[in-house]
Amino acid sequence: MNKRLSYFLLLFFCCTFLGFGQRFHISNKKKFEKVRFELVNNLMVVPVELNNAKLSFILDTGVSSTILFNLTEQDSVQINNVSEITLRGLGEGNPIQALKSTGNVVSIGNAKSFNTPLYVVLDKDINFSTSLGIPVHGIIGYDFFKDFVVEVNYAKGFFKLYNPKDYVYKPSKKIQTLPLDIRSRKVYVSGSVTKADDMEVPVKLLVDTGSSDALWLFQDLDKGLDVPENHYDDFLGKGLSGDIFGKRTKLKGIRIGRYNLNEAKTAFPFRASFEALGNLGGRNGSLGGEVLKRFNIIFDYQGNKISLTKNSNFGKPFQYNLAGIQLQHNGLRYIAKRLADVNGIVRGDEKSFGNVQLLLENRTRLALVPEIIVSGIRADSPAAQAGLKEGDVILAVNGKQVHNFKLQEILHMLNQREGKKVRVQIQRYNRDFLFSFVLKDIFETKKP
Numbered sequence: 001m002n003k004r005l006s007y008f009l010l011l012f013f014c015c016t017f018l019g020f021g022q023r024f025h026i027s028n029k030k031k032f033e034k035v036r037f038e039l040v041n042n043l044m045v046v047p048v049e050l051n052n053a054k055l056s057f058i059l060d061t062g063v064s065s066t067i068l069f070n071l072t073e074q075d076s077v078q079i080n081n082v083s084e085i086t087l088r089g090l091g092e093g094n095p096i097q098a099l100k101s102t103g104n105v106v107s108i109g110n111a112k113s114f115n116t117p118l119y120v121v122l123d124k125d126i127n128f129s130t131s132l133g134i135p136v137h138g139i140i141g142y143d144f145f146k147d148f149v150v151e152v153n154y155a156k157g158f159f160k161l162y163n164p165k166d167y168v169y170k171p172s173k174k175i176q177t178l179p180l181d182i183r184s185r186k187v188y189v190s191g192s193v194t195k196a197d198d199m200e201v202p203v204k205l206l207v208d209t210g211s212s213d214a215l216w217l218f219q220d221l222d223k224g225l226d227v228p229e230n231h232y233d234d235f236l237g238k239g240l241s242g243d244i245f246g247k248r249t250k251l252k253g254i255r256i257g258r259y260n261l262n263e264a265k266t267a268f269p270f271r272a273s274f275e276a277l278g279n280l281g282g283r284n285g286s287l288g289g290e291v292l293k294r295f296n297i298i299f300d301y302q303g304n305k306i307s308l309t310k311n312s313n314f315g316k317p318f319q320y321n322l323a324g325i326q327l328q329h330n331g332l333r334y335i336a337k338r339l340a341d342v343n344g345i346v347r348g349d350e351k352s353f354g355n356v357q358l359l360l361e362n363r364t365r366l367a368l369v370p371e372i373i374v375s376g377i378r379a380d381s382p383a384a385q386a387g388l389k390e391g392d393v394i395l396a397v398n399g400k401q402v403h404n405f406k407l408q409e410i411l412h413m414l415n416q417r418e419g420k421k422v423r424v425q426i427q428r429y430n431r432d433f434l435f436s437f438v439l440k441d442i443f444e445t446k447k448p
Contacts, residue, residue: 042289055137060210064185069121133407155311211288265318324381369403382437
């Protein structure tokens with residue numbers, strides 16, 4: 001073999017290996033890989049291995065790069081080929097310092113990439129775990145979706161990964177397939193929103209599985225995207241650059257393909273929260289998890305299309321923060337638990353027990369439980385009017401001790417339905433207080 005041919009083959013091998021290493025592939029011989037996820041506050045949380053460290057990531061079609069954050073003293077993760085950079089994301093804060101890393105091995109189920117680039121956020125205040133109630137260490141999106149046809153079953157909590165070359169679409173009248181516009185490693189779909197006067201406005205929306213909200217729109221008076229008179233100011237969520245605030249409202253409807261969702265929960269984020277996006281490039285907002293979870297979805301990035309099928313979530317009402325409380329985990333606290341122990345049995349000499357007298361001794365022991373605090377409270381909300389304050393420790397809701405429930409279950413208890421009376425026991429300055437309030441229709445009670 002001559003030197004020129006040897007060089008060509010070596011170059012071909014290196015390029016092929018590096019290109020393969022930067023892509024995800026299924027490491028076994030199955031036709032597809034099935035991975036379960038936990039749906040928390042409309043977000044898909046999946047187990048991920050990063051350089052053999054077991055972590056949890058949010059599966060986020062709204063991000064162009066893989067981002068690692070919220071590492072604690074208990075987390076030990078090796079990252080490779082590191083350099084310093086500055087990142088800017090959604091939120092009203094300043095740009096943040098981060099590390100860029102390449103050559104990392106990432107596994108989701110049996111799908112593996114040997115050379116995944118990622119960014120490591122150093123700011124410890126960026127922590128989505130406290131508001132979700134479970135550990136979350138990062139987000140992954142385009143790097144993962146681009147290499148597969150991904151079937152997401154929101155209703156049953158799993159997704160399947162297929163090699164795009166081998167995937168066969170099954171014709172069905174129940175499936176709506178739409179074009180997927182991919183720009184700068186993010187995906188967009190076209191739709192329309194219907195205003196109160198029945199005016200229908202076409203919109204281009206970022207498909208954002210990493211947003212727990214329903215629909216975000218950017219105010220654009222020329223296009224007809226103005227905030228309805230019936231609205232209120234609200235905390236919308238957290239971004240890499242800080243908290244995101246805006247105006248919460250609802251529109252008469254949103255249409256994606258042939259599917260129409262009535263009384264669509266909508267938010268208009270303040271301009272300061274998305275200034276980092278710069279030129280929006282025709283984008284009018286984002287389609288988040290509270291809408292997306294109503295479908296089972298096929299993401300086909302290589303085929304530039306997305307397929308939607310209604311699932312059991314489709315007809316469920318949109319969820320609003322009726323109480324006006326935001327909650328988060330705030331570490332652990334001790335509580336005293338009373339135990340009733342059986343110390344003896346008094347009976348006759350007969351072999352059968354018959355009537356038995358149990359001798360009980362009440363004892364207590366200390367137990368560590370999660371501490372849930374009020375992290376924010378909306379002005380003029382039922383909870384604020386009742387007297388709750390930011391920093392209050394939640395002890396019980398309607399007589400149920402909160403340490404027995406997940407964070408999202410507690411939020412549901414606080415926001416069940418309009419007209420529901422809620423009793424909240426809290427601790428403030430080492431004293432216990434009991435507050436009660438009635439959940440109201442926030443759009444009827446809020447002044448324009």
